[in-house]
Amino acid sequence: MNKVIKLKENNQKKVKGEPASKVPAAAGDLTPEADNALRRAAEKIVSLNRDSTHHAFELGACFAEIKALVPEKGFGKYLKTFSDYTVRSAWNYISIHERLGAHRDTLLKHAVLPTVMFELAKGEPAAIEAVVARMDGGERIKVKDVREMLGTKPKPKSDASILNAGGAAGLRKVAEWKLAQDAVKFGELVSGVLKEIEKALEPFAVGRVVWKSPLQKKVVHDCRHAYDLINSIAAPLQAQMVKTEHWRPANLPAGTGWREVQKLLYRMGGVESWPARVDFVPWLQNEVVPLLRFAVHGEPLPGEVDEIGNADGEAACDQDSRQAA
Known part of the structure; x- marks a missing residue:
């Protein structure tokens, strides 16, 4: 692979450093096929808009592909070679891809923001379905609403702080x-x-x-x-x-x-x-x-x-x- 993938949009990380191809592999170098797949996924990531509902699903699929191709401990290091995405951000998009695919059409129809989908993907399937149904019923759902519906609102350090x-x-x-x-x-x-x-x-x-x-x-x-x-x-x-x-x-x-x-x-x-x-x-x-x-x-x-x-x-x-x- 070239030193750094040249790209457009706002996802490119302008850095000087080691070539992306030098990300360590688990055992030996990547095959030409895997190397090409990695390049294509990276190029697509940097061209996608991170605030788009449609692109959020595409980003999740690309991050999932990259994660499968690079060694576990090299995932974050590889992301740094071409973008400003953190491992946590990548996992958020992967969760959209893996957990919300069944509701993709509805979420696209309502142009649900990725930040809302990040929270929604944390729920159990039945709870996710209930929230999506409320969106389909015309409710405008925000992050705090999803947290309340799923019971994932940030908790205090200890329940004792409430119960006491x-x-x-x-x-x-x-x-x-x-x-x-x-x-x-x-x-x-x-x-x-x-x-x-x-x-x-x-x-x-x-x-x-x-x-x-x-x-x-x-x-x-x-x-x-x-x-x-x-x-x-x-x-x-x-x-x-x-x-x-x-x-x-x-x-x-x-x-x-x-x-x-x-x-x-x-x-x-x-x-x-x-x-x-x-x-x-x-x-x-x-x-x-x-x-x-x-x-x-x-x-x-x-x-x-x-x-x-x-x-x-x-x-x-x-x-x-x-x-x-």
Whole structure:
């Protein structure tokens, strides 16, 4: 290779030094084919705009190719020969390439900044999908929003600094600390349930049967956990008739979307509460899917929310009375 790859744009590092070809190899020199591949990847990197959504995916692919061609300890050294990218920056772009490829079209459509994608790539697949869906729903998502949604906001050096803060202000910090964790878990659970239900409904579109029992086995326990979490996150506690009994989560206000979600998750957490075969698919289509998409993607509910529910879900939300699946 030549001394330093001559390039355009603003990614070139103007340095004097050793030729790029002198980056040490793990065992012997690179083959001519590998050397040419390395050159092509480097040339492409320096011509790409680091602030472009499209170029971010291209950069990630190029950095991944270079990383595979040079020895592990030589990756950063090689980057310095032709650019100002650090190893950490390169890894950020690689994470976009490796973890966000399935959502590339949506991210390109909304021209999501690479800095936002760096944070998004840190999430689990279900959480990433939930954030991308909110983008598709019209929300303008920033870095701080992604951190909040994924629960990846920078943490204090120790949770003890939060849990040892006293007074009303300290208690609010503890509540925020807990809410950030619970909201992420809730989103992951409900997103997973929605995905399973939409998948289960696919045969119906071609006139085939939608089976209830296999779907129940996949989602019932997640619905129970999601019900616990929505109560923990949003439902106030109410005193019982007998003072010595523990307070229990109250129903959220009637006629609201989140009350319907709370009611639905309770019902779906018990196999005995699911509709009979004749009403099963209409229930999934007209009630379950709209409410879960409201909870996951923020989509508006069709019609009035009090028309979606039914009397079966208005019973007191007492998990102890539910039979095991």
